[in-house]
Amino acid sequence: MIAVPPPFPRPRSSTALLAPLCCSAAVLAACAGLVESGVRAPQQVPGADPGPAADGSYVAALGATLGGFGVLMTVLLVAGAVATSVRAQRRDLAVLRAVAASPGQVQRIVRAQVLQCLLVVLVPGLLLGRLLGSAALSALTAHGAAPPGTSYRSGWIPLVATLGAVLLVAIAAARWATRPLVRARPAELLTAASTGRRWAGPWRVTTGLLLLGGGLALSVVTATVFEGNPLASATAGPAPIVWACGIAVLGPAVTALVTAPLRLLLPDRGCGVLRSAARRATASRVESAAVLVPVVMAVGTSLGIIGLNSSSAAVGAQGPASAWGENLLVFLVAGCSALHLLNALVEAASLRQWQNAALRTVGARPSWLVGVEAVHTGVLALCGAGLGVAVAASAVLPYQLALTGRTWVPGPASALWVVLALAVLLPLLLATVPAALAVRRPPVEHLATAR
Template structure:
């Protein structure tokens, strides 16, 4: 007797969002199967578009600035200075967009790790996985393209007004946002988004489905040889810049040329080695002990995973190290060497750019950490943990990690500022330094402590049992 051969039937994949919609009696919509984790891409893509568009607008404004004759403006108040500043900021803006979008896409892919692993198990090809993630990223980019361009126009016009008021740009220079910002921004952000999608899905298509399912949600792998090598190269570059500043250019005004990039190199190297650096920084925290109290629970969470801890500590490290180093270098140059105001304001705008992008990355990291802990939080609520206890644990945990990142950032700033002050003045201390340091460190520690409680406050609005059912 012959056995009938069954023909496989192609059925659509049902996502958790589809099931939730059916259970609630909601009709399906085109966005029903769109992963909710992709919403975390909207803000990074929008902000990346805005900062690149703002710098491109400044560049076009400088190119088309009116030509000054003798006596029409102060020294340096011409379009060439604005072009140089915009080009410098534009390069850093693209770099920050790359880091911001790459981090957000990686977070989104990690959040969908189990679902993408299941797709691999049901014979989804690597090309299909790449296409799925790329489609999500491009959908988000389309949603934020117009708002990002409009925000970039507002930021660019505000920056131009500030530069004009301080004599960096010619008085009366109009802000222009024509075809150049549109082409530069569209091309740059599109390339960054597609490259980030490819980079984030590459580990998924190179591993076996069984290995992906086993590793889904563990977050143990944090770096490959390329990332470690790049981090070590940046640290070596930072050490070389600081050494050259303190020795070769001692007493030479050109010391600012090597001191300026130093905090970026130091911070970038430590950021690439973030989990390893965080593990070293949080090692003394274990001495605080473990226990059922708020402090013990926060310590246990801090030392449980260096990868998750680095997601909070590293943005603080980058923000404090780069901004504090840039501000102190700028103030020293202005007070002692009469530095060009173009370079000074370029440093200030760069510091603002780094702080803004790092803050956004920190918010995304805190949201991801809260989403990964929602099952644990729901179980704690079921067994009797009160809202106040949960909020205190979140605040203490974020404060400890932010303090570790802030101290590392202070070391980064010192590694750049101390050699420069030794080269220029022959001493380490300077006027007004401690006030700036205290303000930056205080803000860096308090902001994560406050932001960390927001996801928990939002989750408390829903019953614990329902939250547990919806947990990943």
Template sequence: MMRLAVRTLRFRKGGFVATFVAVVFGTAIVLACGGLMETGIRSNVPPERLAAAPLVVTAKQSHLKPGAEDGTPLVERAGIPSSAVAALRGVEGVTAVVPDLTFTARPLVGDGGSSVAPTGEGHAWTSARLAPYKLTSGHPPTAPGDVVVDATTARTAHLGTGDRVTLLIGGEPKSFTVSGVADGPAGHSFFSPAEAAKLSPHPGTYSALGLMVAPGKDLETVRKAVERTVRAAGASELGDLTVLAGIDRGLAEHLEASTQREALIAIAGSFGGIATLTMMFVVASTLALSAQHREREFALLRGIGTTPGQVRRMILGESLLVSLPAVLIGLMPGWLLGRFLFDQLAAHGVASDVIEFRQGWIPFAAGAGAAVLAAIGAALIAARRSAKIKPVQALLEAGLQRRWFGWIRLFFGLIALGGGTALVIVTGTVMTGPLAGATAGPAVLCWAIGIALLGPFWTKLTLGLIRWPLYAVSRVNGRLAIRNVTARSVAMSAAVMPVMLAVGISTANLYMQTTQLQASERAFTEGLRADAVLVSSADGLAPSVLDEVRRTPRVASASAFVTSVGVIDEPRNAPFDEEGAPLQGVSAQDSSGTAPVRLTAGSLEHLTGSTVALPDRVAAKIDRGVGSTITMTLGDGSSVDLRVVATYAATPGYESIVLPAELLAAHTTSGLAPQILVRFASGADPVPTLAKLAATHPGVQLADRDTLVAANSADLKTQAWVNYLLVGLLIGYTGVSVVNTLVSATIRRRREFALQRLTGATRTQILRMLSSEGVLITFAGILLGTLTALATLIPFSNAVAGTAMPSGPWWIYLVIIGAAALLVFFSTLVPATTVLRRAPAESTNRPD
């Protein structure tokens, strides 16, 4: 039967092109997602500044909440207590423990130092050996005003030994004398140990420890000994420490690579799963359509004595002969697509650009295996009925319409619809805010697959609803098309379902993003009362800037503003997921202050020291009111006991925990507040004065309240952009399915077109008939796709924004349905025009 399968491919090349294209694109998408997943899991960051240390010790950048199974990532750099240095020096095989201090030290560049360099870090000179840095001129820093700069910075800023350089440290410009220039990784400055300790925002702790290992010692043995020492000392003495070796040491230098790996893995996993299911469905539907078009051939084979097993083996052989080369061809675009997606994620801040993109044999095997398994499974399903049918019955049914669906298809279709219904109910009744997307996204796919599996029923129902209005306004060709589509409604569902899939998935996913984005912005701006904001383009504002703003005439109120992420440890039933609770830090203020909250109890005047203000829903959930206490772990892993001084109203799902700005800033990586909220006195306009004040501080800018809103929604916009990109790939893939299906179905009808022409129909009349059929297919697909999207969007919008109408511009929907209509007409009329160029007699003799 393999020989027969090969010969079949030779004479039916066009019939298998659709399957070939579907497998190529499916392999590429799944392989790209596998590359993103492997990159996130490995998170390979080559060490630079710590490259000379065989082992690097860092504080663990995650927190395991009591009673939780998964840890919450710490978004701020956790510090290592100074006591760890002495404890690790005694480990056998460790010859030296080199502590590292890391803090922001950005050079002022431009005319007169008017702008701040985009990067720059400061360290103690004792840690220079970890690269190692080698002095090319001058001497190490010894005096408080000395600094050693790297050779790249020296060349860029035209610095030499004895020159003066101004660095922005702690939000304030500080001038130093260049005592030396060192050759090593760029963007780093070195100070004397005493000076570095004063400049560090977190005295008494280190960013990392570099461990030097004795020559000849087994590195793995020493690493295990260090881990045993850490466990023996306990977290109460040394903190929760992690020992890094090999390429993992680079994670100690780039905090963002560690904190963003979870996001990269989540994106790759969720999108990869959806893409795999979509690929399997598209490949299965394409092969099923191909088998359906060959029923007459299978009927004849069964009639001359071919056994069911032989028919199955032939169809399976054809599938393998098509899918295996397609998989091999899809590997290269899959690698390129994965690289492109990673570069885009890195460019938009979702992934760290210092991580090495990795796409080893596992993603290749996963992509190829998924594609081949999808093709094999689809071939077995497609061959099931053709192989089991009796020969006489096959000859009778070859020219007849297939039954609507079998029991297996009915079962899985109802299961998918039931799953979609359950997810929609959970979305509308349980989920709130951004969390609603976790169930709404899979609900769309369940609805789409369920409707597609029961496609003949939905297609017949939809065509029955829309054919009468079109029949009333149609002419002869249009009425012929309506009668033709109605008679072939079951077969026509194969053309309608890809359109439904493309419209439903794209509409639902795009409007979920626009709805969530607008709801987030509205939730933040409802309580925002600031008229202007001072923003630092570096890592934060000096504390003295807040005092200067408050002394500015016509300023009614000013507050520092800090954001971070933390975890409520006690009580344990706080309504936040494993990503943690958003934190906002503001200064103590009265009712006329700038804090973006609407108080319902207590006052922010007492928001000082170890205090907190809770949203009403959170306070009710954990049963804590004004005067009670909670225990939290802040962004750097520090545990604090907080007294509740106020509660406030907030949109469900968008709640933030409010803490004193001084407390929260002290537990961030920079130790500074990045923004200052300003409220003007009634009828006053101190903008010119504030602009002059900002100009006196390098890296400080004055902006209106819209800037604050934009900053608040920046993360969500980035996530929305990522989803736009990934959804665009799915739309493109489902678009391939639309083209494949319609082109194949149109070419298959060449005998029908030939008979119509032999009975007197012209090419123009046939094209008009097909245009009318295209209108029906487009309307049916758009209607079913829109209903699929609305079934998810309505409960999602109600959970996210409190309204049944999703938010977003209408042009998105118009573009989607316009593109669907264009694909339908292109995939129908172009191949039909090619077929009609042949003589009718020639078309009747060609195979389907």
């Protein structure tokens, strides 16, 4: 037997785990509480007008719907966070395998890290979920989507459901993230830790293609089968989520595809910052995909749901209360995507500190390094925003065509510009500010501590 390191991860890798686990527990606890609150809400009064506020059925259904999307977001968010944590420790884990640690020991180390982080954030996450669920129910009551006097309830059933879902996702994510570490030989792991590894296997490629095919099928069915039928929302609603998940699974390949023309269009000489940023985007596909994918998910799902609501309201197929309830889904997806983006940028910044310090020792200017970071992130954000608009259009345009026979989508254009502005400016802010602060330190400090 060999001595293994303490199971708690390094500070940077633990940061990548704590926030996603806490937010996942909070979202799932809030959704489970809404379901119980809707089930226990006052019953409909005989003779009263039917509607969302007649009883708690709409609240329960909305909580279940949000909970389903919350589980999907939890899978993507926690899996990405665990993969980020393992990637930050890949050299340490590869050395452990090289000195005779068994595959089972490596898996237990990572699993212990994830479970310890989950224990740290469990109580704060549940408390935050109670606050979020109570605030959501109060807003639903104020907008006429819940019966007056409905109180927020979160008993042992929502607690067990939340714990079971988060624990199952965390353990599965830990097992999946360590598969390359336990299947390869120690010598291969040491080489891969320095040069990187291929990002995809047959299962990942197959899953991504199936998701993209499912999104295409939903769009086609919406425009053809449900022509003139308001039930078209049943297939149009999930379409942007399925499209975005397919792009997320195939993220590195999609990133290479959308950034390849940039290097071809730039001249061989000149455009130093642009060419360096384009070279970084195409060379580090996994890290670049971690920036592009959250933007695609946030823009695609947010604009898709906003567009579907606008189309439904224009033809009288949706009431104000139902529309406000759907806005909760926009906030859920946008918040989870922003957290995913923050984790990705923090990891990328920490990994590049040593590289930037080494470049500064051979004459690279700090302003040039910050410029490359800004252009690299800005290009990825713009590409992600464009793909997000295409994802939203794949759901909204068939839905509008099915309802009205036209592809013009009613609604305020301001929502489009606000979402796009946030999708581009937020990544730029999160990437350039830490880079600008990092180059103010002497490069020798980074060379001594960044590793």
